[in-house]
Amino acid sequence: MTVGTGEAAASGAEGNGRAVGDGDAVVVDGLRKRFGSGPDAVTAVDGVSLRVERGSVVGLLGPNGAGKTTLIKCVLGMVLPDEGSVELLGTDVASDPRAAYGRVDAMLEGARNDYWRLTVRENLRYFTTIGGVDPDSVADRHDRLLRRLGLADRADTPVRELSRGMKQKVSLASVLAGGAEVVFLDEPTLGLDVESSRTLQRELRRLAEEEDLTVVLSSHDMDVIETVCDRVVIVSDGRVVADDTVDRLLRTDAVSAVRVTSPDLDADLVDAVGDRFEVTDVDPLDEGARIEVAVDGAGLYDLFAFLRSREVRLHGVRTVEPDLEDVFVSLTGIEDGGGGDGGSDSAGHESDSAGDEPDRGPRTRRGADR
Ligand SMILES: Nc1ncnc2c1ncn2[C@@H]1O[C@H](COP(=O)(O)OP(=O)(O)OP(=O)(O)O)[C@@H](O)[C@H]1O
Incomplete structure (x- = not known):
């Protein structure tokens, strides 16, 4: 089991409006990363500061290109930031990377975690x-993970013989297997069926x-984030635009809606309502x-x-409570949850089958690649 106490993180400092104790597993301060130079330069991460309490689940949300992956890679030391600092479990990653990353693991989108010739x-x-x-x-711990993730009866099956969803679960089990204290998971449920x-x-x-x-x-x-996360950090254009508990984010979205059903709502009347109020949806009925x-x-x-x-x-009259999607749209101005086409799903995982070398998080990395 991975063990260690980790020193208190930057005690006494303030971050994102909340008090900071020694319970922070991740402390990111003023992180900035720009790719390229001149007019084509892209500032992928633009002064991000955030803290993640130990034992909490924090969701990173943002539209395509918002900078989530770059942020995670900077935190993991896979991309060198231009500015800013990162502490993991109280250890500054720049001054003692071995100690900082020793109790951290990651599953990045599309990364192959597993040796497909080996069994689960x-x-x-x-x-x-x-x-x-x-x-x-x-x-x-391994038995428990295999049981809980529904992999127990495939424990002795080579990974290459498993379905895509099963492989995804093995990747996650591999990340969780060693007892890391902090894990970074990029799109962990992508490609999984609802039950998985x-x-x-x-x-x-x-x-x-x-x-x-x-x-x-x-x-x-959004459903995954809403269900599993204690806090949500919403990133847009490389900046944090919201960092709060799911409950508070839902409460702070000022706009709620009401759904009205009436046989009298013909097209003219709907237009008249629309002239005075913000009509967000129209569902014509037989009457x-x-x-x-x-x-x-x-x-x-x-x-x-x-x-x-x-x-x-x-x-019929019903109030419509805002969900995380509404909060996201109002903060980023982007519909569809920022998922776009979901571009790199775990199909990428499958296409990697030719090789058998895994591409892992901090533990197997051989240093920064940029
Ligand atoms: N190696 C790179 N070289 C140049 N630009 C890059 C590089 N990596 C990322 N970018 C750019 O940085 C910005 C942020 O990209 P990033 O992949 O971090 O966003 P993201 O929020 O993870 O997006 P997605 O949700 O689509 O995965 C984008 O404009 C992207 O094109």
Whole structure:
């Protein structure tokens, strides 16, 4: 098992408006990374500071190109930042990378974590060993992981014979196998079916709550983020535009909506409503329509006064609570959760099958690549 106490991180400092104690597993301060130079230069990470408490699950959310991957790679030392500092479990990565990364592991998007010729269990043992831990000493942990991730009956199957979703689960199990205290997971549920995704989310929550695992995960899947994360950091154009608990983010999104169903809502009336209020959705029915109108508290009275003045009969009225997607859109101005086409899903994983060399996180890295 990976062990270590880790010194208190930057005690006494303030970050993102909350008090900082010695419970921070990740402290990023003023991180900046620019690619290229001159007019074509891209500032991928533009002065990011954030803190991740030990034992918490933090989601990194942002549209395509927002800088999430570059940020994670800077934190992991795979990309050299131009400015800023990173502490992992109280150790500055620049001054003592070996100690800082010793208790950290990662699964990056598209990275091959596994030796496909080895069995599932052999992979877990292998990655535990290269993490400096005797695999026999954590055999129970491996059994538990295999059971909880639904891999127990495939434990002795070579990874190459597994389905894509199963391989993804093996990759995750490999990351979690050695007992790292902090893990970075880039799109961990991509390519998983609903049941496997839920299993994984449950396991991540359990590991955080019962074993104090710190998880930083990036995902375009708002449901995953909303379900599994304690905090959400939203990144846009290389900057942090929100950093708060899921609950508070949902509460602070000022705009909520009301959904009104009426047989009297014909096209003219819907236009008339739209002239005065922000109609966000129109669903024509056989008779009338169902419309969604973005209103705050006071606007609600105005809306109903208007509908009453037009003698609109109300067959249904429902308030629509904002979800994380709404918060995301209002902060970044980008629809569709920023997922785009989901470009690099774990199909990339599959196409790597020709080789058998894994591409791993900090533990197997041979230094920064840029
Ligand atoms: N090696 C590189 N050279 C030049 N530009 C890069 C490099 N890596 C990333 N960028 C640019 O930096 C910006 C941030 O990219 P990054 O991959 O970090 O975003 P992301 O939020 O992870 O996006 P996605 O959600 O699509 O994975 C983009 O404009 C990207 O084109």
